[in-house]
């Protein structure tokens with residue numbers, strides 16, 4: 064296991080559409096374990112492979128209070144069970160420091176493969192439903208800032224770009 068680097072908005076690699084996983088093997092499980100470690104280290108509740116520059120359809124989530132319940136979803140597909148919108152203040156490890164209200168369907172069914180490559184099905188509502196939809200968006204090259212106004216998105220973009228320039232300058236100083 065190792066800590067992976069998380070790409071940050073507006074990195075164009077976050078816009079790539081991830082390809083389906085063809086085989087769940089040891090190499091893939093190692094990436095999944097590193098993703099879980101990286102998510103905990105960054106104090107996140109979800110991480111999509113796209114965010115660590117791996118363009119395969121897989122994600123990890125842990126919405127438990129004490130980081131004790133890591134969940135793995137390979138090739139996740141969702142079906143909306145209740146379209147009634149649930150508003151939730153979302154953040155993202157790829158958009159550090161920014162939180163915006165986003166509305167998403169409140170209840171979904173998830174079909175995916177687990178870490179052994181076995182298919183499973185589960186229903187999600189509340190924070191888990193929000194999180195899984197947010198992470199699947201990443202696999203499609205979409206970010207939560209796409210749901211806010213263009214003006215707000217531009218503001219977030221320029222603030223993060225400025226921060227990235229400062230970090231670069233510090234690293235080379």
Ligand code: NI
Nearest residue numbers: 154155156157
């Ligand atoms: Ni995110």
